[in-house]
Amino acid sequence: MVKVIITAPKGKMGSLILKEAAGRPSLDVAGALGRPGADYIGTEICGVKVSGDLEQIIDQCDLVIDFSTVENSMAVLRSCVAHGKGLICGTTGFTDEQEAEFRKAAETIPMMRASNTSYMVNVLSKMLELGARALSGLCDIDILDMHDRKKKDAPSGTAKELGDSMAKAARLSPETDITYHSLRAGDISSTHTVFFTGFGERIEVTHRAYNWECFANGACEAARFMEGKGPGSYTMSDVIAGEMAL
Ligand SMILES: NC(=O)C1=CN([C@@H]2O[C@H](COP(=O)(O)OP(=O)(O)OC[C@H]3O[C@@H](n4cnc5c(N)ncnc54)[C@H](O)[C@@H]3O)[C@@H](O)[C@H]2O)C=CC1
Numbered sequence: 391m392v393k394v395i396i397t398a399p400k401g402k403m404g405s406l407i408l409k410e411a412a413g414r415p416s417l418d419v420a421g422a423l424g425r426p427g428a429d430y431i432g433t434e435i436c437g438v439k440v441s442g443d444l445e446q447i448i449d450q451c452d453l454v455i456d457f458s459t460v461e462n463s464m465a466v467l468r469s470c471v472a473h474g475k476g477l478i479c480g481t482t483g484f485t486d487e488q489e490a491e492f493r494k495a496a497e498t499i500p501m502m503r504a505s506n507t508s509y510m511v512n513v514l515s516k517m518l519e520l521g522a523r524a525l526s527g528l529c530d531i532d533i534l535d536m537h538d539r540k541k542k543d544a545p546s547g548t549a550k551e552l553g554d555s556m557a558k559a560a561r562l563s564p565e566t567d568i569t570y571h572s573l574r575a576g577d578i579s580s581t582h583t584v585f586f587t588g589f590g591e592r593i594e595v596t597h598r599a600y601n602w603e604c605f606a607n608g609a610c611e612a613a614r615f616m617e618g619k620g621p622g623s624y625t626m627s628d629v630i631a632g633e634m635a636l
C-alpha cells in the first residue's frame with residue numbers, strides 16, 4: 391500500500407483526489423496539506439487530518455500528490471527532495487527553469503510530472519503520434535485548448551504535452567511546426583482539439599472532459615503505479631502501458 395499526502399484539499403482537483411484516494415484500498419492517505427492560515431487547518435476532510443505545514447507531516451508518507459499552484463508546487467518539490475519522498479505533480483504553468491528543476495529532482499526521487507492524468511487523454515496522445523508521423527509535411531498541425539475563465543495558464547499543460555509527443559514522434563519542432571490556440575471562457579471544462587489541416591480535407595480529434603473526475607482517477611492510478619519505484623522520471627505513458635499492452 392502506498393502512503394500518500396495530498397495537497398490542496400479544498401481545491402477543485404485536490405478535493406476530488408482526496409475523496410477518490412480515501413476510498414481506494416491500494417492507497418493510505420496519511421495527511422493533507424492545506425493553505426497555511428486557512429480556517430480548515432487542523433480539521434478533517436474525508437477522515438484525513440489537514441496540516442498547514444508539510445515539514446511536520448512529510449515523513450509519514452512515501453509520496454506526495456500535488457495539484458495546486460506553481461508557487462506551492464515548487465515548495466512541495468523542494469520538500470520532497472529534502473526528505474527523499476516521491477512526487478506526482480499535476481500542476482501546470484511552470485517556466486522552463488522550473489521544469490528543469492523537476493527533471494533534476496528525478497535524479498534523486500521518484501518523480502511523475504503529468505499535465506493530464508486522464509486515461510483517455512493519454513490514449514489520445516498515442517493516437518496523435520500516429521497521425522503526426524503519417525501526416526507531417528502534408529498538413530498544418532494546430533492544437534486548440536478550451537478551459538474555464540479562471541484557468542491561469544495558456545496554452546494548457548496538456549496542449550504542450552500533446553504537442554511535444556507528436557513532435558518527438560514525427561521529428562518536428564514543437565515550437566515552430568505546431569501552432570497553439572487557447573480559449574478561456576465561462577465554465578468550459580477541459581477540451582482539447584488537434585487539427586490536421588490539409589488542402590481540401592481536414593482531421594479534427596477532440597477530447598472533452600465533462601468534469602474533473604477522470605483526472606482524479608488517473609492521479610490515484612498513477613500513485614498505485616509509483617509504489618516501490620526508485621528515483622527516476624515516470625510518465626502517464628508508463629502508467630497506461632500495462633493496460634494498453636503497448
Ligand atoms: N494533471 C491534470 O490532469 C490536471 C491538472 N490540473 C492543474 O492542477 C492545478 C490546480 O487546478 P485546480 O484544482 O483546478 O485549481 P484550484 O484553484 O481549484 O486549486 C488550487 C488550490 O491550491 C491551494 N493552495 C495554494 N497555495 C497552497 C499552499 N501553500 N499549500 C496548500 N495548498 C495551497 C489553494 O488553496 C487551492 O485550493 C492547475 O495547475 C491545473 O492546471 C487541473 C486538472 C487536471
Ligand SMILES: O=C(O)C1=N[C@H](C(=O)O)C[C@H](O)C1
Nearest residue numbers: 482505506541546547548580
Ligand atoms: O486547469 C484545468 O482544468 C486543467 N488543466 C490541465 C492542463 O493545463 O492541461 C489538465 C486539464 O486540461 C484540466
